Amino acid sequence: MTDSFRPSWSQRRYFVDEAGDPILFNRHGTETLGRPGCSRYFIMGCIEVDDEPLLASRLNALRAELMADPALKDVPSMQPHRRRTAEAFHANQDHSKVRGRVISLLAQEHFRFFAVIRDKRNVLEDLRATQRLIPSYRYSENALYDSLVGRLLRDRLHVDDCEIVFARRGASDRTAALREAIEEAKTRFQVRWNHTVDTRHTVHAATPKQFGSLQGADYCLWALQRFVERGEDAAWKRLSSRSVEVVLLEPGSGPDGHTFNRLNPLTLKSWSKASGI
Numbered sequence: 182m183t184d185s186f187r188p189s190w191s192q193r194r195y196f197v198d199e200a201g202d203p204i205l206f207n208r209h210g211t212e213t214l215g216r217p218g219c220s221r222y223f224i225m226g227c228i229e230v231d232d233e234p235l236l237a238s239r240l241n242a243l244r245a246e247l248m249a250d251p252a253l254k255d256v257p258s259m260q261p262h263r264r265r266t267a268e269a270f271h272a273n274q275d276h277s278k279v280r281g282r283v284i285s286l287l288a289q290e291h292f293r294f295f296a297v298i299r300d301k302r303n304v305l306e307d308l309r310a311t312q313r314l315i316p317s318y319r320y321s322e323n324a325l326y327d328s329l330v331g332r333l334l335r336d337r338l339h340v341d342d343c344e345i346v347f348a349r350r351g352a353s354d355r356t357a358a359l360r361e362a363i364e365e366a367k368t369r370f371q372v373r374w375n376h377t378v379d380t381r382h383t384v385h386a387a388t389p390k391q392f393g394s395l396q397g398a399d400y401c402l403w404a405l406q407r408f409v410e411r412g413e414d415a416a417w418k419r420l421s422s423r424s425v426e427v428v429l430l431e432p433g434s435g436p437d438g439h440t441f442n443r444l445n446p447l448t449l450k451s452w453s454k455a456s457g458i
Contacts, residue, residue: 193343194233196394197330199350200224200402201410203322205305214301222409223304225329226296226402228423229337230394236290237393240270243286247279269389270396272403280416284404287397288419294401296427297333297438298409299325300456303431326350327358331366332430332438338367342381348395349386360384409456414449421447429455 201220204213213219230236247253248267256276258265265274270283304325311318334345347359363382371377389395401423404416427447428438439455441447 193229193337194394195227195229195334195337195343195345196233196348196392196398197225197227197333197345198348198395198398198402199326200226200406201301203301203325205301205308205320205322212305214305220406220410221301222298222406223301223325223329224296224298224402224406224409225326225333226294226398226405227333227337228394228398228401229293229295230397231291233392233394236292236397239286239290240283240393240396243282244270247282253278270400271389272400280400283396283400284416284419287400288422290397290423292394292397292423294398294420294424295333295337296402296405296424297329298405298427298429299329300429300431323355323358327362329430330359330362331369332428334363335366335370338363338370338380338382343383345382345384346392346395347384347386348398349388356384356386359386408447408449409452412449417447431456 201223203223204219207213214221244266248259253259253276256266256279257263258274258276258279259267261267265271266276266279270279272280272283275283308318308320337343345359345363347356363384387395389399401420404420405427407413408417424447425442427441429441430438441451441455445451
């Protein structure tokens with residue numbers, strides 16, 4: 182971690198990442214939904230961690246152990262020059278044996294996971310309806326991202342001052358836009374509950390290499406995405422005990438979405454009923 186980015190850890194800490202993508206069209210303007218490599222769902226999620234340095238140290242110790250394992254020395258993602266697992270855990274890139282060890286570690290750690298899901302088919306339908314009224318309206322991937330950030334954090338900002346760390350997206354710095362999205366989320370909370378929010382928050386973008394908790398968020402999101410996209414629940418079952426709230430924001434699910442929590446767990450049966458699959 183650089184000296185210019187050293188939080189005090191005296192506040193609530195949220196580590197935010199995404200799964201899937203907000204893409205609806207390719208560079209030629211052709212719809213991509215349903216095509217290979219295009220996700221059906223776009224998910225924003227975060228974990229709240231009590232002791233980020235402790236989680237980071239345990240992940241680093243596990244990485245060192247795995248890097249020293251002779252059985253994994255020839256795995257491409259483990260090679261230092263590839264700058265993948267050798268630098269930070271990333272579920273999509275990690276070898277299956279590595280992934281299993283990381284999930285086992287995270288299943289024993291203390292953190293809380295929250296997520297918001299959008300079905301991109303409904304996003305596309307909403308876009309078409311808007312363009313029938315306003316033909317000049319154009320889709321913005323960043324706008325979808327920011328709207329899910331606002332919903333994800335809306336009910337997390339009123340209790341204490343907090344530190345919000347986003348996984349960096351590409352080369353552009355969208356920190357200012359994310360701050361605006363969070364301010365809008367605070368406003369929506371105030372309107373919804375007629376309650377003034379005077380807490381303070383700081384917003385940063387970082388890489389998973391800088392924070393173990395971003396690696397933890399990535400793994401929780403990977404497990405959730407595999408669950409909703411493919412119906413594969415093995416990883417989600419192991420990490421779902423850390424899930425506090427998962428919200429499916431879709432038409433017919435009410436103004437606040439269809440909520441899965443400890444009273445209404447996210448299982449294959451409950452997901453099938455809510456999503457209409």
